[in-house]
Structure formats: structure tokens, C-alpha cells
Amino acid sequence: MRRAVCPGSFDPIHNGHLEVIARAASLFDEVIVAVSTNYAKKYRFPLEERIEMARETLASLRGIVVEPVGEGLLAEYCRQRGVSAIVKGLRSSSDFDYELPMATMNRQLSGVETVFLPAEAHYLHLSSTLIKEVATLGGSVSEYVPRSVLKRLLAGAP
Ligand code: ADP
Numbered sequence: 720m721r722r723a724v725c726p727g728s729f730d731p732i733h734n735g736h737l738e739v740i741a742r743a744a745s746l747f748d749e750v751i752v753a754v755s756t757n758y759a760k761k762y763r764f765p766l767e768e769r770i771e772m773a774r775e776t777l778a779s780l781r782g783i784v785v786e787p788v789g790e791g792l793l794a795e796y797c798r799q800r801g802v803s804a805i806v807k808g809l810r811s812s813s814d815f816d817y818e819l820p821m822a823t824m825n826r827q828l829s830g831v832e833t834v835f836l837p838a839e840a841h842y843l844h845l846s847s848t849l850i851k852e853v854a855t856l857g858g859s860v861s862e863y864v865p866r867s868v869l870k871r872l873l874a875g876a877p
Contacts, residue, residue, distance in 0.1 A: 720748050720749065721803055722747060722750075723747040723749070723751070723804045723805070724750070724751045724753050724805050725739065725750060726753040726788060726793055727752075727753075727755065728755050728757075728760070728769070728847070729773055729847070730763055730764055730851075730864070731764055731769060731772050731847060731864065731868040731871070732769070732772055732776060732847075732864075733842075733845050733864045733868065734842055734845065734864060735845040735846075735849055736808070737776065737777075738808075738842060739808035739838070740777065740783065740800070741780065741804065744780060744835075745837070746783075746834075747806075749783075751784050751785075751800065751865045752783060753786055753787040754769050754786065755788045756790065758790065763851055770787060772865075772867045772871065773785040774869050775865075792828065795804065795828075797831040798831070802831060804834045805825060805831055805834070806834045807822075807836070808838045809835045809838060810829060810838045810846075811843075813816055818835065819841075842863070843864055850863055850864060853875070
């Protein structure tokens with residue numbers, strides 16, 4: 720059983736995330752979408768709602784589970800769950816510069832590998848932050864987020 724984890728805050732989950740998660744699911748037997756919370760960070764959606772949006776969206780895909788990851792070390796979470804790889808989408812060289820030291824540290828801490836998947840060109844510019852900004856100012860983000868996210872974003876739009 721090859722198990723991978725796709726970690727992130729998913730505030731909210733968007734099509735760039737979904738594309739990487741689907742590709743991870745084609746490479747591994749099981750993919751855990753691990754939703755993180757850092758209590759020092761301010762989120763638009765509480766943890767339960769971020770999990771709910773991801774679950775609603777991914778419900779029809781086999782081999783994918785959505786779970787909270789908690790505040791501890793991701794390397795420790797991976798060790799406890801028998802996760803063999805962390806899968807991350809890469810949008811740019813700055814993503815890579817940010818991710819490389821974490822990938823090396825995670826491997827040294829627990830032996831878990833990090834697999835980088837190049838982001839799909841159509842979603843290269845997507846981040847949860849940009850989507851929230853556009854939606855808050857009344858722009859259309861329907862091309863970039865699943866329905867369960869869109870309805871929640873529209874509920875808070877002008
Ligand atoms: P963060 O971990 O900085 O809060 P997110 O939760 O938004 O970031 O994203 C989690 C992971 O999803 C990122 O580490 C990145 O690997 C991936 N990701 C984010 N946006 C995209 C995108 N547009 N295309 C592909 N992968 C992405």
C-alpha cells in the first residue's frame with residue numbers, strides 16, 4: 720500500500736489543488752489530503768469548513784481521504800501514518816526555493832520523500848489568497864474553484 724499526503728491549509732481548496740490531488744491519486748494507492756491549522760494564522764474559513772469543502776469536492780474520487788493534520792510536525796504525522804511521500808504542486812521557482820529545505824528536512828527527520836508535480840499551466844497563477852481577493856471584490860472565480868467553495872465565497876461577496 721503506497722500512501723501519499725497532500726498537505727496544505729486549503730483556505731479554500733481550488734482547482735489547482737484538485738488537479739495535483741487527482742494526479743497524486745493516479746500515482747499512489749491512497750492519498751490523504753491533510754488540512755493544516757496554524758493557530759497564529761488568520762483563516763477565511765475555519766478548519767471544519769475547509770475540511771468540509773474538500774470532502775464535498777473529492778467525495779466521488781476513490782482512494783482519497785481528507786483529514787485534519789494538527790499543529791505538529793508533518794514528518795511525524797507521515798511516520799505515524801506510514802506515508803511514503805509528500806506530494807506538492809510547484810507553480811514557480813519561488814515555490815521550489817520555499818519547498819526544497821522543507822523536503823530535505825522532512826526526509827532527514829522521518830525518511831519521507833517529497834514528490835513535486837509541476838502545476839497545470841492553466842492554474843499556474845492560482846493561490847487561495849488571490850481567489851479570495853478577487854471574489855471579495857466581486858470578480859468571477861467560478862472557473863477556478865469547485866461548486867462547494869464558490870457558494871461559500873459568493874455568500875461573502877459584495
Ligand atoms: P499553503 O501551504 O501555503 O497554505 P495551500 O494550502 O494553498 O498553501 O496549498 C497547499 C499546496 O498546494 C502547496 O504547497 C502547493 O504544493 C499546492 N498548490 C497550491 N496552489 C497550487 C496551484 N495553483 N497548482 C498546483 N499546486 C498548488
